[in-house]
Amino acid sequence: MASKEAYSPLPPWQRTDYCGTLRANDAGRDVALLGWVQTRRDHGGLIFIDLRDREGIVQLVLNPEISAGAHEAGSQVRSEYYIAARGKVVLRSEGTVNAELPTGQVEVVVNALEIVNTSAPPPFPIDGDTATAEEIRLKYRYLDLRRPEMQRNLRARHQAIKAIRDYLDDNGFVEIETPILWKSTPEGARDYLVPSRVNPGKFYALPQSPQLLKQLLMVAGFDRYYQIARCFRDEDLRANRQPEFSQIDLEMTCPRPDDVMSIAEGMVAAAFRRVLGVEINPPFIRMPYAEAMERFGIDKPDMRFGLELKNLTSAFEGTSFKVFADVLARGQSIYGINLPGQHQLSRRELDEITETLRSRYAMGLAWVKVTDSGWQGPIAKYLGDGERERAAGVASLKPGDTLMMVAGDAAAVRPVLGEIRLQLGARFNLDSTGERKFLWVVDFPLFEYSEEDKRLVSVNHPFTAPNPDDLAVLDKNPLDARALAYDMVLNGQELGGGSIRIHSRELQLKVLELLGFSREEATDRFGFLVDALTYGAPPHGGCAFGVDRLCMMLCGTDSLRDVLAFPKTGKAVDPMSGAPSEVDPRQLKELAIKVTA
RNA sequence: GGGGUCGUAGUUCAGCUCGGUUAGAACGCCGGCCUGUCACGUCGGAAGUCGUGGGUUCAAAUCCCAUCGGCCCCGCCA
Numbered sequence: 169m170a171s172k173e174a175y176s177p178l179p180p181w182q183r184t185d186y187c188g189t190l191r192a193n194d195a196g197r198d199v200a201l202l203g204w205v206q207t208r209r210d211h212g213g214l215i216f217i218d219l220r221d222r223e224g225i226v227q228l229v230l231n232p233e234i235s236a237g238a239h240e241a242g243s244q245v246r247s248e249y250y251i252a253a254r255g256k257v258v259l260r261s262e263g264t265v266n267a268e269l270p271t272g273q274v275e276v277v278v279n280a281l282e283i284v285n286t287s288a289p290p291p292f293p294i295d296g297d298t299a300t301a302e303e304i305r306l307k308y309r310y311l312d313l314r315r316p317e318m319q320r321n322l323r324a325r326h327q328a329i330k331a332i333r334d335y336l337d338d339n340g341f342v343e344i345e346t347p348i349l350w351k352s353t354p355e356g357a358r359d360y361l362v363p364s365r366v367n368p369g370k371f372y373a374l375p376q377s378p379q380l381l382k383q384l385l386m387v388a389g390f391d392r393y394y395q396i397a398r399c400f401r402d403e404d405l406r407a408n409r410q411p412e413f414s415q416i417d418l419e420m421t422c423p424r425p426d427d428v429m430s431i432a433e434g435m436v437a438a439a440f441r442r443v444l445g446v447e448i449n450p451p452f453i454r455m456p457y458a459e460a461m462e463r464f465g466i467d468k469p470d471m472r473f474g475l476e477l478k479n480l481t482s483a484f485e486g487t488s489f490k491v492f493a494d495v496l497a498r499g500q501s502i503y504g505i506n507l508p509g510q511h512q513l514s515r516r517e518l519d520e521i522t523e524t525l526r527s528r529y530a531m532g533l534a535w536v537k538v539t540d541s542g543w544q545g546p547i548a549k550y551l552g553d554g555e556r557e558r559a560a561g562v563a564s565l566k567p568g569d570t571l572m573m574v575a576g577d578a579a580a581v582r583p584v585l586g587e588i589r590l591q592l593g594a595r596f597n598l599d600s601t602g603e604r605k606f607l608w609v610v611d612f613p614l615f616e617y618s619e620e621d622k623r624l625v626s627v628n629h630p631f632t633a634p635n636p637d638d639l640a641v642l643d644k645n646p647l648d649a650r651a652l653a654y655d656m657v658l659n660g661q662e663l664g665g666g667s668i669r670i671h672s673r674e675l676q677l678k679v680l681e682l683l684g685f686s687r688e689e690a691t692d693r694f695g696f697l698v699d700a701l702t703y704g705a706p707p708h709g710g711c712a713f714g715v716d717r718l719c720m721m722l723c724g725t726d727s728l729r730d731v732l733a734f735p736k737t738g739k740a741v742d743p744m745s746g747a748p749s750e751v752d753p754r755q756l757k758e759l760a761i762k763v764t765a
Numbered sequence: 766g767g768g769g770u771c772g773u774a775g776u777u778c779a780g781c782u783c784g785g786u787u788a789g790a791a792c793g794c795c796g797g798c799c800u801g802u803c804a805c806g807u808c809g810g811a812a813g814u815c816g817u818g819g820g821u822u823c824a825a826a827u828c829c830c831a832u833c834g835g836c837c838c839c840g841c842c843a
């Protein structure tokens with residue numbers, strides 16, 4: 169230890185105030201402060217120290233005429249030393265007020281200063297700038313978290329969760345914890361596995377969500393449950409995806425979909441109100457999944473801008489343009505986006521989009537520019553007057569506009585145009601308007617067909633209730649059945665979603681059967697749920713919201729790592745601790761595990 | 766698994782096309798001076814495995830190959 173003082177586990181005094189809270193009306197008070205040295209400005213005679221704690225910064229003044237000892241101690245301090253200071257709060261004299269600092273009206277004239285702990289020079293500055301490489305920030309995360317920005321983010325997260333807990337408590341929800349060591353279930357993401365020492369060769373799985381457990385809590389009669397639940401998924405990471413994340417998980421007995429959505433709206437509104445002081449004015453619009461796909465080509469539309477998809481199929485009826493004619497002959501579709509005249513793409517940008525579509529989706533982009541003298545572009549000459557007129561009508565084309573079209577199977581074309589739409593939105597900064605556009609996407613299909621597995625898979629999860637109006641089609645054409653499911657979307661990001669669940673044992677078995685589980689398999693994997701449904705299980709439903717993504721929105725950041733204290737890198741590594749790491753062979757032996765990697 | 770991009774002083778970067786003195790700058794750090802600074806000023810100084818390994822060459826931060834890692838994206842994530 170570099171300090172000359174004998175090591176003491178206690179500071180020389182307790183603080184009376186946080187540095188960042190001192191204001192003009194504190195002038196005259198004697199205060200005791202504890203904090204980190206942000207900067208020291210040593211004038212030889214006078215020394216100024218900016219002292220930082222979690223509430224902010226205040227300027228200390230060390231004058232040898234006030235205290236020679238404090239001045240001498242002050243000359244020893246360096247960045248990030250943890251020091252204790254006593255002194256008097258004084259109003260700054262005319263001309264020395266710092267309008268940039270909330271505490272800039274005052275300063276603390278120090279009469280005693282002690283170095284509580286020294287600091288090696290920090291590997292990166294602890295002030296506002298975030299220019300440092302993320303890997304280094306993560307390696308020294310405890311220093312990165314000292315930065316005001318990260319302090320702000322994590323406290324915003326606390327505020328959001330507190331607001332949500334208060335709101336749910338006010339609405340009769342009971343917080344109940346569920347196991348972290350649980351059962352591996354098929355379907356869904358890859359599980360994180362935990363070996364069981366006392367049951368060699370057997371494994372727990374960390375929960376991907378408490379879905380089944382909360383349903384059992386409804387069977388148990390808690391009526392309204394919630395939990396801030398840690399969830400684990402062993403999949404590749406993204407800017408907004410970490411292997412462990414938190415959900416606000418809630419479930420209620422006998423709700424209509426509107427009841428769950430209303431609770432969720434109130435919950436999110438409470439978080440925005442508490443953290444940002446803004447009203448987001450629910451209820452949000454409800455948009456059927458089919459409409460979202462038709463208009464936006466995606467199930468989580470960003471509604472801050474237009475550029476909606478237009479179905480041009482009938483407009484090109486009888487076209488002599490061979491590409492379109494072939495598509496129409498196969499009963500497929502042509503969709504387009506009208507890029508209005510105020511947004512101009514260069515020929516090169518159009519070529520780049522075309523090339524991306526070709527290489528990634530094996531699709532072509534047909535585009536035309538509308539001018540006063542007619543249509544221009546590589547394919548314009550193949551298009552006749554009638555179809556031009558009809559397309560112009562459908563897409564509301566005006567001179568200056570660009571019409572970008574993709575032809576093929578509607579189910580494939582619409583997502584591709586949806587992707588182009590988002591690119592255009594980003595290209596012309598339509599997605600950085602500062603607006604907040606909430607909506608619910610409802611009436612999701614219950615199933616979709618998985619080409620990979622050659623069977624039906626659940627769009628949501630296997631416990632989602634079918635829309636009662638569609639029970640009849642379950643047998644005939646299950647792909648047409650809608651689910652009682654709903655997703656909340658904000659600016660093109662899914663914040664959360666949920667559904668009414670199946671509470672009938674027979675219906676649950678039937679759905680599992682449609683998903684390819686025999687009765688035997690279903691019993692083996694989900695027997696406890698199916699059994700539970702036989703004992704007076706009430707109707708129930710709920711939803712789950714991504715805490716981390718919600719906090720990203722509240723903090724205005726694009727990276728989930730900015731709202732987590734100790735996140736992992738893209739390779740799921742923690743550069744600070746070195747996790748994951750190899751373990752002692754004896755540990756493996758105890759667990760009956762042989763490593764082959 | 767695939768694509769893009771980056772890796773040079775503690776930090777942020779320049780240098781790399783077109784190989785050639787001792788690899789530079791800023792901030793930070795260390796030392797001196799300085800009583801109203803708050804991006805303090807000023808004088809001086811230290812600081813490099815050019816991610817790693819291999820290859821080409823008289824000579825490699827620079828060219829080639831491989832590999833590791835960060836970030837972003839696709840696949841994947843009910």
